[in-house]
Amino acid sequence: MPLSQVTFCVVDLETTGGSPTNDAITEIGAVTYRGGERLGSFQSLVNPLRPIPPSIANLTGIDDRLVASEPPIEQVLPAFLEFSRGCVFVAHNARFDFGFLNASCDALDYPPLPGPPLCTARLARRVVWPDVPNVKLATLANYFRTRATPTHRALDDAEACAEVLHGLLDLGGRLGIVSLGDLELAVRARGRPNFGKIALADHLPHAPGVYLFRSRDDRVLYVGKANDLRARVRSYFYGDARKKIANLLDEVRTIEGIRCRGELEALVVEARLIRTHEPKYNRRGKTWRRGAYLALDQAEAWPRVKVVRAAKPGDGRLYLGPFTSSARARLAKEALEEVAPIRRCTTSMATGTRFAACALADMGRCVAPCDGRTDPERYGELVRWLASSLSTSPGELLEALERRMSALADAERYEEAASVRDRLHALAEGLSRSRFDAWLIGAGHLELSSERDRVLSFDRGSLEAGRAAHPALDDLDGHPLVRPCPRERADELSAVRSWIATHRPRIERCDR
Ligand code: SF4
Incomplete structure (x- = not known):
């Protein structure tokens, strides 16, 4: 869903302490937004039915006297649930607010709030780190010069958080965060130090092909293939926890995409590129010397x-x-x-x-x-x-x-x-x-087609791939084969063999 169509409910709570099971809510503040437009607000003090510690009262200004005549959570919660119905829950350090509200839902026999909650602190780590010294709400409010100032009162903090959210969404747009799905993935993403490099994938098409990660000195670091180049490359920044990937993302400076006509051409071009460049981070495809x-x-x-x-x-x-x-x-x-x-x-x-x-x-x-x-x-x-x-x-x-x-x-x-x-x-x-x-090489000129791949031509076992896809591929070794298959082309022919076994293509033409 495009972000402009998402209704966000930005929430902040004040409580008697940090434990959803032992402490209670003293104030709920929330604002709803869609497409950058403010739709409404919710604010209510809550009688926690227990003493408020003096340190909390000093911080928030909410003390026992102030809440003595306020309604308990049993009366406030239904109104809040109605207000936030159908919205995406947003909060700063969202697990805290989400946890307290869900504990109350549980105690009062309401279903849990729909998740996952969107945490502006986590989003800030992806989008503005390290341009800010920390991701506290006050720091981010100052960074985005919000009109509302965080005061440790629920509605003020919810207003400030909503402005921070919109600042983050503006910056996130430049990183390709344009839908609710992108936003959820970005919040969950690991590999924080390199998340900003996700913009390197912006020029890649949503099409099958091969991608090359290149270093500062233009060396090919990694070659892979994908049915959707843009989505695959972006996924490296969203949550691949492998150490190898973290190192790869540290080194990458540019990402190149080569559009292919289908899965098989991508497989073959990938095998030829790996053989030609022997990229540091590819393991498969480099073992042909064995x-x-x-x-x-x-x-x-x-x-x-x-x-x-x-x-x-x-x-x-x-x-x-x-x-x-x-x-x-x-x-x-x-x-x-x-x-x-x-x-x-x-x-x-x-x-x-x-x-x-x-x-x-x-x-x-x-x-x-x-x-x-x-x-x-x-x-x-x-x-x-x-x-x-x-x-x-x-x-x-x-x-x-x-x-x-x-x-x-x-x-x-x-x-x-x-x-x-x-x-x-x-x-x-x-x-x-x-x-x-023997069959593939002996077939001479062979044309195969499948439901997903259009007609693919082989000249004595070698797929005629590359020239149409990218001029640079002319240099790749894709000449016709003689038997026995040279071991450096074995991976390429393995890819063809498994593709044929999986797709059972039609033979459109065969010389012999
Ligand atoms: S020819 Fe056969 S039997 Fe003779 S030494 Fe060689 S292996 Fe052994």
Whole structure:
């Protein structure tokens, strides 16, 4: 709701002390405003039916004699509730006034006041701090040069508080606080020292895209994507309590937004920007250097499966991956060796190399070309079966692993069964990733559309994103891909894969 349509009831109480349960109200003062226009006022002394401490009487001027003939809260409260009905409750240090009135509502069987109350002290911390030495009502009244002066009498203080509220709303407008929702969020916001920087988001559109937080020297500190750029960026200032975010907001000097045509383009542009800038505050998207592949070189004399960091397209080797880490790749390698008894030793072997077999040979886990138990033809057959399983028909491999896992579980060898399960998962992940990449890259020119994203074009696996969105994106590495997918583009293709799995887009065009 726009603030101009909100009716505020600005309230102040005088009491016999600070405890809503042990003390009582001695005076209620309130004024109502809408759109900056004063609508009415309410003032009533209240007989607390208990002595007023002298220190309080000295401060407020309200003593036992003054309230002796005044009505008790039972008579005043209904009139106040009627006066404030439908309004947003406002007070300075609102928890105090709200707490006292709700304690009275509770004692007299009235429903509690609708909350949350709006606290002008908290709002001042967001809007004028540190331009004021403190956020006491008298200090703020002086800062805004209010006509009403706080006197520790309820109506005077409510009038002064209302003027302070309007001063704060004027300043808050420059920070983008233009609706009741903005106001409630601003009051709750943490990260007080940087709240004023929320104005850095003012130029961002309410549209999907990617945002970049930049430092004083224009370094990219953080890259993120959002369906609503303005709302997402503003949310960092409203209550993200993470230490990392506080540090990020300390350093940010400018925020750039790049409008995208939909969720997928935003995901891809985000991945490319993170890879290009490696921003200090991004964790996800910077781990591609940990990626690894499995490689099988059938041209070797006695091929074995190797974990390698980089893939060289066109070098004749069969690759699986990229995996997210070499540990993950090693698990998948162990899965293959579980069902295909090829050699695991790293000794360099020519066709005629011979040496003593290791224990794997006697366990039946390796066909042992080392001591001549197998010949190149039989070994080649095993390697060809493994290669064809990996590239076209992995079902047999996966089923063999599942059988092994079930047999171990049946024999109550649960730890070993769990190890086989982990290896099976790693292998299935690598196979699924390789098959998807092969389909996407092999599709040539591909056009997909979904309900939310218009037609998106891919050129050999690479989304044609960026040029239309922002000229600066021309520099990002978005060239067409060859298999296997380079590990630095793995996050980008993961984003495409999960988007396709979620949105199940239509294929509008496919070269192959
Ligand atoms: S049995 Fe021979 S070929 Fe197989 S892993 Fe052991 S040493 Fe290597």
